[in-house]
Amino acid sequence: MIQLQKISKHYPVGFGKNDILKDIDLTINEGEFVSIMGPSGSGKSTLLHIMGLLEEPSEGQYLFEGERVDKMNEKKRTQLHRGSIGFVFQAYHLIDELTVYENIETPLLYKNIPSSERKSRVADVLDRFNMVAKKDLFPSQLSGGQQQLVGIARAIIGEPRVILADEPTGNLHSDQAKIIMQLFKHLNEQDKITIIQVTHSDVNATYGNRVIQIRDGHIQP
Amino acid sequence: MLTSYLKIAWRNLRKQKVFATVNILGMSTALCVALLLSLTAYREWTYDNFHENGNQIYQLMTEEHGSFHTKKGTSMVEPLAATLKKEVPGVVRTTRIGEVNMPVRYGANHYYLEAQMVDADFLQMFTFPLVAGNKQDALQQLNQVIITQKTAASLFKQEEPVGKTIEVNLGGKWQPLIVSAVAANVPDNSGLQFDLLTRFENAPDYVEIKGKWDAASYPLFVQLDPAVTGALFERSVIPIVHKYYVEKLTDIKKDEGTLVIKTIGLKDTHLNPDSSYYSGLNQFYPWLMVILATMIIGIACINFINLSIARAFGRSSEIGLRKSLGAMDSQLMIQFWSEAFLLCFFSFLLSIVFTVLVLPYYNRVFGHDVALSLFHNPWLLLGALTAFLTITLLAGGYPAWKVARLNIVQVLKGKLGLSKSSTMRNGLIVVQFVVAIVLISCTTIIWQQLNFIQSASLGYNAIQVISIPIDNAPSNALAAMRNSLAQLPEVQSVTGSMLNLGLGKDGSSGNWTRGFDYKGRPVSTQNIIVDYDYAKTLDLKIVAGRDFSRNYGTDSTAVVINELMAKQLGEKDPIGVELMMNDKVPLHVIGVVKDYHFESLRKKIDPLVMTMKDASSLGYIFIKVQTNNPVNALKKIQQTWRRINPLAEHDASFLDENTQRMYRHEQRFSKIFMSGALLAIIISCMGLFAIAVLVMAHRQKEIGVRKVLGASVSGIVLLLSKDFLRLVLVAVVIASPVAWYFMHRWLQGFEFRVNIHWWVFVIAGVLAICIAFVTISLQSIKAALANPVNSLNRE
Known part of the structure; x- marks a missing residue:
């Protein structure tokens, strides 16, 4: 599903350059639950951003479902963001001015889904996450774990094929983290959603079925 | 989608009160001011443009160029109208227009009405619709009069006006006139204002000016064929000048001068200083208002832009997130623009409220006459809406564009903030x-x-001198005033003058420039007609000779000149010098006064000759008072004047008020x-x-x-x-x-x-x-x- 071929990423620093990623070859198949691990600054977030089309690699090729990403125009990439890829962030990144309901609904607005269908889909997700009672609250009125639940709900509402999660439990304590990780496992097993998470936690990594260790921009064998 | 944007915008506004307040308040004040200023400018620009034939109607003016002077005037000679119509191709209609404040009597009631004395073509040329009567025969007879609806209401109350007889005072005699038609009230953006219209032949001095090619009297308008331009007309009128202005041309040619007739388009009369319907408004003035309006709107827009950008950076995570959720740049732009639009829209509504509230105050303080009813004009409404949309586009569009193009990863990492200083x-x-x-x-x-x-320092006593416009008072009024005022202890001296100093409550001003030969070379001077005690009343300093005096019987052929005139004559001792000002009787100089500002400080002091003539040439009475209570003195004098001239129309005023009014x-x-x-x-x-x-x-x-x-x-x-x-x-x-x-x-x-x-x-x-x-x-x-x-x- 995701194929990275000789991917490199570097930033110009002064007269030289700062290499973040070097010659990454990686293939992730549909239905996998992959954990990317590594120390701070090892390039794991950059790798995730590249997979999520938020950043472009300096060199190498990236094929998403067999299609070359660098050949895509903005419209096509946006289509992928709307339909195939869901994001979950460490800082949740909910929109403060919108209620829980409206936050979850937002991706559907960008997909131009009719109002009635939006309603039923948001209602389904709220129901599934046991958040119906909280649907009219604003993010600031929720605990961190609940906010992240909303973040995940928002990520899956567009029925993506893959969820990219950047330290989804980084700001949560262990009980909340456990709930979130079980949810990811459930989504992976029941809904067949490919999940790629960046994490520091060995415990979290155990929920996945594959661990990729990254260090100084290289994948450790 | 749009509801979601507006929802966010609304919640954002409520959350960030400082910015919302600054933006809405600043923008609405600016919009309100811009609205007022542009309405004022629009009003000034659209004066007189309701006339259907407006583009073909011109006011005529003469332009006299001499070697030392240029003289312009809109007073035309009486026979010119008929001659143009007969002899110049392309002249369709003509009308002379004489404006008088006419005493009118109906039953036991007296009124003072603004009358325009016009030719029969007037109604066909100008668009002043009649509500009763018809244009063809409403001004056919000399004894016909047309009144406006407003006048009809005040004269006749509920009665049917057409066919009624009113009496008007023409040159001191009461004459009956028959109401032939009723005109709709004159729009207030018309330069020509009137309460009643009657035939030009009723002008008080008609007999004197009739058929004379050397007595310029009243303004003249012509309507040209649509195919004829003003410039073309100016060329074809040259032979007429040569044929009829013979005497005048001989005079002018002595000075190697020329005389031409020029045109002023009807719609330009309001802002053209040469026209007799000039409002006194600098042509640049409406432009200045538009510029000021633009500047203020610009300042408010800049606030808007700066604040929107600054605020958008605070919302960077939202922007990044929306991008990762699949928002296109264009969608983000629309979102941010819709927020700007919402703000602008609130401001706009608020500004209309402000405008309605401020309008009466604005009109009062700035002496304008602006009404929101101007928006009945759909084009103006459309223009205002377009301007408003442009403003929202400018104020909201740039920040939206800027924000939408932010780098998504940096935004999500929160790295991008409000930089300490941004060039923009x-x-x-x-x-x-x-x-x-x-x-x-x-x-x-x-x-x-x-x-x-x-x-x-104006060179004369402006503080102690009261000026009264004589208006239509009988010519013995000055003498009667002198007698009555002699009993008031505070009155020191009384005199008369053809022209006011400064601008009196009657709002009229003028000058009279004359040229003649002195020792074979042309001289040009301003001329005023004055009465005894002029220098004494105004505290003019006599440098040589003496003022007019009743002790000398010969003062009717005497003149007093100012220093500049003396200099122009080039005489070391100008006393006794003879001036041939009108080729008939020589006038001799009896005195020289120190130069004083008899005109506004915008102009240099001109050479001046003061002459004495009969009392009917005088337009103003000047009274010097010595008192601790000037208000009271003014009131007393005012009462005395009312007794002598019950029909007095304008109040007396101190000269210093007059100079300020200028x-x-x-x-x-x-x-x-x-x-x-x-x-x-x-x-x-x-x-x-x-x-x-x-x-x-x-x-x-x-x-x-x-x-x-x-x-x-x-x-x-x-x-x-x-x-x-x-x-x-x-x-x-x-x-x-x-x-x-x-x-x-x-x-x-x-x-x-x-x-x-x-x-x-x-x-x-x-x-x-x-x-x-x-x-x-x-x-x-x-x-x-x-x-x-x-x-x-x-x-």
Whole structure:
């Protein structure tokens, strides 16, 4: 599903350059639950951003479902963001001015889904996450774990094929983290959603079925 | 989708009250002011454009060029109208127009009505629709009169006006006129105003001017064939001038001069100083209003742009997130633009409320006559809407575009914040302050000039002298006044003059320039007709000879001249010199007075000749009073005058009031400028304040760290204010030459003017810096005093 071929990423620093990623070859198949691990600054977030089309690699090729990403125009990439890829962030990144309901609904607005269908889909997700009672609250009125639940709900509402999660439990304590990780496992097993998470936690990594260790921009064998 | 945007926008507004307030308040005030100013300008520009034949109607004027002078006039000779119609191809209709304040009597009631005495073509030329009667025969007879609906209501109340007989006073005799038609009320944007219309032949002096090619009397309008332009007409009228103005041309040719007839388009009469329907408004004035309106809107837009961008950076995570959720750049732009639109829309609604509330006050203070009913014109409405949309597009579009293009990853990582200084933002702040400082310094200079004019020595006693317009009073009124006033102890002397000094309550002014030969060379001078005691009443200083005196029987052929005239004559001792001013009787000089400003300070003093003639040539009575209670004296004199002339129309006034009134346009102009400057400063400061709030919020951590490291409060305030003050300083440097240039140009319009001092700009600059500093301090002191623990703990 995701194929990275000789991917490199570097930033110009002064007269030289700062290499973040070097010659990454990686293939992730549909239905996998992959954990990317590594120390701070090892390039794991950059790798995730590249997979999520938020950043472009300096060199190498990236094929998403067999299609070359660098050949895509903005419209096509946006289509992928709307339909195939869901994001979950460490800082949740909910929109403060919108209620829980409206936050979850937002991706559907960008997909131009009719109002009635939006309603039923948001209602389904709220129901599934046991958040119906909280649907009219604003993010600031929720605990961190609940906010992240909303973040995940928002990520899956567009029925993506893959969820990219950047330290989804980084700001949560262990009980909340456990709930979130079980949810990811459930989504992976029941809904067949490919999940790629960046994490520091060995415990979290155990929920996945594959661990990729990254260090100084290289994948450790 | 749009509802979602508007929902967010609305919640954002409620959350960030400072910005919402600054934006909405600033924008709505600016819109309100712009609306008022552009309505005023629009009104001035659309004067007289309701006439269907407007583009083919011209007022005629004569232009006389001599070797020393150019003389323009709109008074045309009586036979010209008929001659043009008969002999010049392309002239379709003509009308002479004489304006009189006509005493009217109906039953037991007396009225004073504004009458235009016109030719029969008038109704066909101008678009003044009749509500009763018909255009073809309403002015066929000399004894017919047309009245307006308003006049009909006040004269006849409920009665049917057509066919009624009213009596009017023509040249001292009451004559019956029959109402032949009723005209709709005259629109107030018409230069020609009237309560009644009657035939030109009813003019009081018609017998005297009839058939004479050398007695210029009343304005003349012609309507040309649509195929004939004004310029074409001016060429084809040349032979007429040569054929009929024989005597006049001989005179002019002595001075190697020329005489031409020129045209002024009807729609230009309002703003053309040469026209007799000139409003006194500088042509540049409406433009100035539009420029001022644009500047103020610009300042508000700059606030809007700066605040929107600054705020958008605060919302960067939302923007990044939306992008990762699949929002296109264009969708983000629409979102941010819709927020701007919402703000602008609120401002717009608010500005309309403001306008409605402020309008009566505005009209009163600035002497304008603007009404919102102007918006009945669909084009104006469309124009206003277009302007409004453009503003939202400008104010909201740029920030939206800028924000939508942010780099998504940096945004999500929260790396992108409000940078300490951005070129764009700083540039815009500088522009705002340039405008504000230009307005402040211009206001100061205008104020100085007005002050100078008002306190300048005019060379005559303006404080103690009361002037009364004689209007239509019988010619013995002056003598009667002299007798009555002799009993009042405070009256020192009484005299009469053809022309007022300054601008009296009747609002009329004029001059009479004459040219003649003196020792074989042409001289040109202004001429006024005065009465005995003129120099005494006005405290004019007699440099040589004497004033007119009843002790000499020969003073009817005597003249008093001013120093400049004496200089022009080139005589060492001008007393006794004979002047042949009208080729008939020689006039001899009996006295020379010191030059005085008998016209406005905009003009140089001209050579002047004072002559005496019969009392009917006098237009004003001047009375010098010596009293501790001038108000009371004025009242007493006013009462005396009312007794002598019950039909008196205009009140007496002191001459110093009159001279002030002469500069009322400048005063109005300076008031508008001053208000504009104040507003510009306030709006700029509101924007500066809001930006300061944002920047301080962003630098909270830095301030905390600095305080922990031992920085003092004053040091921090200075540090925070420095960046902004530098911008204001740059603005001062840019603004000063701009303001200097504009004011230099404006002052050219005055022959007597103040110098522009450098310290005006220093004061304006210091003022702007102080205001800016206070504005920023409100926020920076707060930031500096804050406990650093709070700001540092949050990270």
